[in-house]
Amino acid sequence: MYFITYLISGIGLGSVYALIALGYTMVYGIAKMLNFAHGDIIMIGAYVAFFALSRFNVPAYLAVLLSVVVCIALGITIEKLAYKPLRKAASLSVLITAIGVSYFLENGAQLLWTSSPKMFSSIIKSGALELFDGQLSISYITLLTIATCILIMIALTYFINNTKTGSAMRACSEDKGAASLMGINVNRTISITFAIGSGLAAVAAVLLASTYPSVYPTMGSMPGIKAFTAAVFGGVGSIPGALLGGLLLGVIETLAKGYISTQLSDAIVFAVLIIVLLLKPTGILGKKKSEKV
């Protein structure tokens, strides 16, 4: 029975990773850049929701909405100011800029809100669903996290495949030059991608903070790296891949902690990643691109 408890807690953690990984994957697919500041957008989202809930006592859904709006605005602003001027620059320059943005957000948050953590009160009532005479308990927030993750995944897949903007995004990710020749506004599409990624980050932030209720300036960096790993796991650029990668990562991490060693769980997660990439060099669901001369 404990195995199932570990498994479910792992799926909960994995769902959060998956939501964050979506942001990485979409941005990578279109802008071909690793947005290292993505984890810090989560941090900002968590702070916004925290202040909305604890200072202004707004209802939970409003807090989430507010957090989403702020994160979208932030994501677009960062893209406009820091990444757009570098569209033609080497990818490493963009990477360094993203790291600069990440440092900036973390240190800015520390100055504004101090590094003392804030305790996030869950957006739903605490407690757990008891099954099999209390032998198995699943906390409500884990259920909500898993449900949200599935819902968003379905909505996003529909959006990408069945809407005009979605097609534009796919076109941009295939070939930006050709896309712009077809009359697609590439800059606008990239901005929309950033907006969606950041909005998802805000949702992930609220769920993350509800499960692990500590909000502090560097809270996003570790989940950020893990989610990035998850994105690669599943195949960078692939949306179902992000879901699969996130879930796998969460489950492996929790099981490793439960059955092997809490100290070595990170090493185990990354070792599995290496093995997966050796077997499938572009991730589990990644597309194999043939090399052209």
Next chain:
Amino acid sequence: MANIKDKIKNIYKKKNSGVMSYTIVIGLYLVMEILMKTGNLTNLIKSLLVPCVCYIIVAVALNLCVGLSGELSLGHAGFMSIGAFTSVVVSGTLEEVITNDILRLVIAVIAAALVASIIGYLVSIPVLKLEGDYLAIVTLAFGQIIKSIIGNIYLGIDEKGFQFSFIEDTTKISENGKMLISGPTGATGISRISTFTAAVVLCIIALIIVYHLINSKDGRAIMAARDNRIASLSVGINVTRTKTLAFVMSVMLAGAAGAIYGLNYSSISPAKFDFNQSILILVYVVLGGLGNINGTIIAATLLYILPEMLRSLADYRMLIYALILIVIMLVTNNDKLKNRINELLRRKKKHE
């Protein structure tokens, strides 16, 4: 006279001879030594010298990998860590056998370089099968694994010899013995035998190795493989071999620099060598210019000192550091600005 002047000019102009790099490093060394001998150096600058040179070496090593060979590594801090902990163990073990600090330092650095290159070679086998961002993430993964593994090693020595345990500390070191590595706490009570001179000597050796490689047949093969893999394959270059060579060289130098770094402090912890540290070194490389060794040396020096110079800004210093980073990237990649600067420079030259 004019002849000699021209000759010197020619040496400097000759591409990739490395004379400029040696001049910068030796020049910096002499200036610092003179200031130190005449008592004009503040404690602050003194304490920055050794780590700064270590970062220069690691950055140059990473440039070999990222700039020359085109493989983005996000795990160099891990290799530095291997070097640091190897040297601490070697130096701690030999403390009573070899009392000469310089000799012990040399042995520790060589051991660190060896261990790092062996591990680097093993890591390179899976890593170099991958490409681009996938390669980068696997180096990141190895960096994390190294950090995690070193953080679980308990190693001590006493009259009965080495005692080792993993994850749980089960070593029972007697009164006369000492712990060399104690898990996540790392190594403490290290005798600090690194010196500025030793660091600079290692730096010069690293530069000689790197420039020798760049100007050799292998170096040209490495660059050819970076620029066009398929074309290189078709002219008979063994791409895997050349890439492995560059990677292992780079890891070896990072390990050696880690050794000097580790022996400069009385305590080091494995958590220090994390992903952020790898990124920090990468920042030096990118700002200095990919494949540009001189630029790397200057960027590493300035960026390492920058946060310390911003100390008077107290809480704001890391914020300012981040802003400077972003602004530098934006400015240097801005075509309009670049053209304007070039124009200004041209005008200046005309006036002369």
Next chain:
Amino acid sequence: MKKNNVIKVVVVTMILALLAGCGAKEGSDSIKIGGSGPLTGDAAVYGIDVMNAAQLAVDEINAKEGKEYFAFKMEDDAADPEKSPIAYSTLMDWGMQVSIYTVTSGAGLAVAEDYNNDRIFALTPSGSNTGLIYNGKVNYDNAFQVCFTDPNQGRASADYIAEHKLASKVAVIYRSDDDYSKSIYATFVEEAAKVGLEVVSETSFLKDDADYSAQLLEAEKNGAELVFLPIYYQPASVILTQANNSGYAPIFFGVDGMDGILGLDGFKAELAEGVYLLTPFAADATDDATVHFVTAFKEAYGTVPTQFAADAYDAVYAIYQACKAGNVTPDMAAADICDIMIDQFTTMEYPGLTGTSRWAVNGEVNKSPKAVIINNGVYVAAE
């Protein structure tokens, strides 16, 4: 051309930074107290608390003396062993005569030898690792602690639990990359075996971990009635919340790092109901000294002081008491002041916020921890 531009921009920035770095030298008619701690980064909350409390004490003393008796300077070391030697050097450049050492143990270990070699008297408010005051057989005679050493806390906790029969099966959750947590854990387990407590689960986590459900499950699975948390209050608060979410309700027992949990922004006090902690300082205490300190601190900085702040406040006042008793003057060399201070500290008794303290020659403090239990959101002295 591109590469040159990068270099030029960097050089210009550096020159600007250097100019910004030039400050006016301060006068030498006051005794210079230095110290370093994390003012940026993850652990900044501790460093800033220590800096604020020490500054408060210095200001109070200067006001009382009617002149600038102490000058105080705190440097940032980001709790990083690489940065603390740099912070130390900066303080030496400034002309530090007495020091409140470092805030965190890890950073302190990296400069312990320097402090000893340079003969600077060092009194750490919160660096509880014994390596700060002695290294194996070598005693750093210049170094003293205000807080308890870690082994003391582990022993005292195990004794308390056994004596009061709080539980017979206990679990420990500690942070394995933190000296503080690890050494309390080690002595706790050792002492637990002696006093007949059964430690049924020992799990750990790392600095960046956010999820403790696996560790809690492990404790629950093994039937632990009490969970010992030799950790700081931030992770502890998450553990309490997660335990509550999953419906696991053992007794939680913390040490001095747990103090501050009630002041955490957004923390629901009912989650900490019934939590025991051994701490020398409680911000809710009603004695005059504590009330005065807490009010003054709140007024100046707007937050409730933690035990770190209380220890720092005590550190400055203890140094003041020793300076007064030993007739220390600002023109003395640091080494001479160090000798006087060592004499004073090994003989004097200092009545402070965190209890009446005496110091052993090895630098350890002797004072008694108080066990408190959280009842209706406030500390109540436990039986």
